[in-house]
Amino acid sequence: MQPNYRRCISCRKIAPKQTFWRIVRVHSSRQVQLDKGMGRSAYICPHESCLYNASKKNRLGKVLRTNIPDNIYRTLWNRWHRLNNAESISTKPPNS
Numbered sequence: 001m002q003p004n005y006r007r008c009i010s011c012r013k014i015a016p017k018q019t020f021w022r023i024v025r026v027h028s029s030r031q032v033q034l035d036k037g038m039g040r041s042a043y044i045c046p047h048e049s050c051l052y053n054a055s056k057k058n059r060l061g062k063v064l065r066t067n068i069p070d071n072i073y074r075t076l077w078n079r080w081h082r083l084n085n086a087e088s089i090s091t092k093p094p095n096s
Helices: 048-056 059-064 070-091
Strands: 005-007 014-016 021-026 032-034 039-044
Touching (some): 021 059, 021 070, 032 070, 039 048, 048 059
Antiparallel strands (some): 005 014, 021 039
16 A cells, blocks of 8 residues: 655655654644644654744744644654654663
8 A cells, every 4th residue: 555645844855644743723623733633734854954944934834824823833842852862862872
């Protein structure tokens, strides 16, 4: 079965949608939330440069056609920090 591909709103990279974070403007309530819901969606790479550009250039707001609450950006940055810390821990060489 062929995977579903999406494009990052920041760097424009195309990849399977599981590699991105999904931000949704819910159709009925017009609220913005992460990961779940039906409505207009935007996808972003879990990379520092993509998050920075998306927040500074309001790319999420433009794609979703709404104002993005600050807590969405804070949550995305927290995810990035957790992911970055987990990767740095797993790539450290064992102590000899």
